[in-house]
Amino acid sequence: xxxxxxxxxxxxxxxxxxxxxxxxxxxxxxxxxxxxxxxxxxxxxxxxxxxxxxxxxxxxxxxxxxxxxxxxxxxxxxxxxxxxxxxxxxxxxxxxxxxxxxxxxxxxxxxxxxx
Numbered sequence: 001x002x003x004x005x006x007x008x009x010x011x012x013x014x015x016x017x018x019x020x021x022x023x024x025x026x027x028x029x030x031x032x033x034x035x036x037x038x039x040x041x042x043x044x045x046x047x048x049x050x051x052x053x054x055x056x057x058x059x060x061x062x063x064x065x066x067x068x069x070x071x072x073x074x075x076x077x078x079x080x081x082x083x084x085x086x087x088x089x090x091x092x093x094x095x096x097x098x099x100x101x102x103x104x105x106x107x108x109x110x111x112x113x114x115x
Contacts, residue, residue, distance in 0.1 A: 019049035025101040046097035059096035
């Protein structure tokens, strides 16, 4: 579906450095793998690198701000709109993040940030 533009699936602390040229999408878990309190898997978000910028989209919108704070510290991303695409009790963050990647990789930065 994504071809060469899909960079893979990562935990927040294993995400590669931002792609300096071109466009690449990632599915990233807000959990970590390096540390004592890691490895449970928490929440999935979409990440898109575009010519040196790192963009992120959280299907929980503003509700997810607390659990994505470590991502802010590690990557200093530009976040998509904070409107929720899912309710807190739902477990659809993975598919919704993949949908955001599909939009962004096809239609670019503005479309990704608007999802």
